[in-house]
Amino acid sequence: MGQMLLAVAAALLLVQGLGAVLIYRAQRESYEVGMLNAAAFRLIAETRGPGWYSRRLRRPDVPFGGIPPRGFDVEYSAAAPIAASEARDSRAERKLAQILNDQNFPKAELAVVHRSVGADPVARAATLARSRHHRWAQGKTRDVMDNHLLVVAVRPLQQETWMVARVRTPRAVNILVTPLILQTLVIYIVLVGAVALILRRITRPLAALTNRVERFAVRQDADGQLAPSGPDDMRRLIVAHNAMEGRIAAMLDEKDVMLGAIGHDLKTPLAALRVRIESVQDESERARMAATIEDIVRTLDDILSLARVGRPGDPLERTELSALVASVVEEYEDMGEAVELGESERIVLELRPTWLRRALRNLIGNALRYGQRARVSLRHEGSRAIVLIDDDGPGIPEDEIEAMTNPFTRGDPSRNTATGGAGLGLALARAIADQHGGALRLSNRLSGDGKTVGLTARLEIPIT
Incomplete structure (x- = not known):
């Protein structure tokens, strides 16, 4: 929803920006033409006689020599009132020439510049004089000094005197920018608000469906399915997802029933075999037979555990992981195995202790089998x-590390029980880590000269 709103806002900003530029240019051009027309009117009126326009501006209650309340007197000057350092507005000069020509004004030399009122001596003096004659103007003098002033100078070709008209008004940007900003804000509020409501109607059921998928990925349980809501496409998606969940849950239930039957049907004859081998007279032969049966039972347990790890029956428990790791290490120490507990921090989190013990035993047993020693740290x-489990074994070739966590994959390609079982230990440990939302990573430890000196199994469990 945030990405969609951002995209709509960006597109709206681009379109509104282009529109604002076009409107601003059109209105500014119209505004400048209006100022030039006002200046042209003063100049044309002044041709009726020197001072005619200024006399028309005066009010009866203002004595001769006073300052008119609007505009400025048309000034007559022997020299052009344009400084050499000032930039003349050539475009405005062309427009003014066209306006004067349309009014049959004599051919003349033109000059147009832009100033502030405070930067023009005549306009500044007139403004200060007005503030002295009129109380209403005294508080506005400072603001007026910053106003935009258009200065138009005209010298007919047959004369030596320049006529100078001044038109004061706030800058166009101050007039036009505020309405454009307000217009943009109103459009944003209306359009983005409408889009947000539409997206919310779409994203609310989509977010609920996402949460449902995440829950179903952890516990494949069809209970608590979503009721269809939102637009028609979303409703159809939710209905299809509910049907898919139901089928997956039914298949997993059938798998569990099948695994239970397989476990029962295989373990029962194995238990009977244990009893029958007691009648074997040769002790060495009887021991080999018993070891073979135990190996089959362990492999069967690993296969059943790997198949059931995705749907654990025991709930999450708040457990002190450091104590759990220490207890597993003590089990091996009591058996005289070379297992050491290194640096350990106290960490409490939600997990399934039985499954995590199984993962730790598999990793430590793998380290002892191939590296003769195991060092465990948390x-x-x-x-x-x-949780880190280090050994001193030969490590694993880099191109085979990722494959080692797959079921039935072993470093020793033979099925020799002295160097491992069926290759399910690492696969089961990885599945248990995935079950907790974590990961299992294997990496070789290298010495200073680049030689492999052991393998590190890194078991990551998120703390929630």
């Missing part, structure tokens, strides 16, 4: 708890 990194 630390806190950002929003994750990190």
Whole structure:
């Protein structure tokens, strides 16, 4: 929704900006033409006689020599009142020439410049004089000094005297920008508000569907399905998703029933075999047979656990992870295994203790099997708890590390039970990490000269 609103706002800003520029240019041109017409009127009226326009501006209650309340007297000057450093407005000069020509004004030399009232000596003196004669103008003098002043100088070709007209008015930008800004704000409020309402109607069910998918990814349970809502496309999507959830949940239920039946049907004859091998007289043969049965049972347990890890039956429990890791390490220490507990931080989080114990045992057992030693440490990194298991083994080729967490993949391609089982330990540990929203990462440890000195298994669990 935020991205859509941002895109609409950006597009609206572009369109409104282009429109505002065109409107501003059109209105400014009209505004400048109006100022030039006012100046031309004063000059044309002045041709009726020197001072004619100024006398028309005077009021009866203002004595001769007073300052008219509007505009400025037309000034007569022997020299052009345009400084050499001032930039003349050639476009305005062309427009003024056309206006005067249309009114049959004599051919003349023109000069047009822009100033502020305070920068023009005549306009400044007139403004100060007005403030002395009229109380209403005294408080506005400072503001008037900043007003825009159009200075138009005309010298007929057959004369030596310049006629200078001044037109004062606020700058066009001050007149035009405020309405454009207000117009833009109103358009933004109306259009963006309408788009926001439409997007909210679409995104609210979409956000609910996203949350539902995330929950279903953790616990594949068809309970609590969403009721169809929103536009027709969203309603159809929710209905289709609910149907898909139902089918997935039914398939998983069938899988669990099948796995339970397989486990029962296989473990029962294995238990009977355990009893029967007791009648075998040869102890070494009996031990080998018992070891084979145990290996089959362990493999069967791993396969069933890997199949069920996505739908755990036990709930999340608030657990002190450091204590859980220490208890697993103590189990191996009690058995005389070379397992050490390194630096450990106290971390409490929600997890499934039984499954995480299984993952830690698989990783530590893998380290002992291939590296003869295991060093376990626990630390806190950002929003994750990190369990590190280091060994002193030969490591794993870099191009095979990712494949080692796949089921039935082993470093030793043989099925020798002395160096491992069916290759399900790392796959089960990774599945348990994924179940908790974490990850399992394997990496080789290198010495200073670049040789592999062991493998590090990094188990990451998010802290929520």
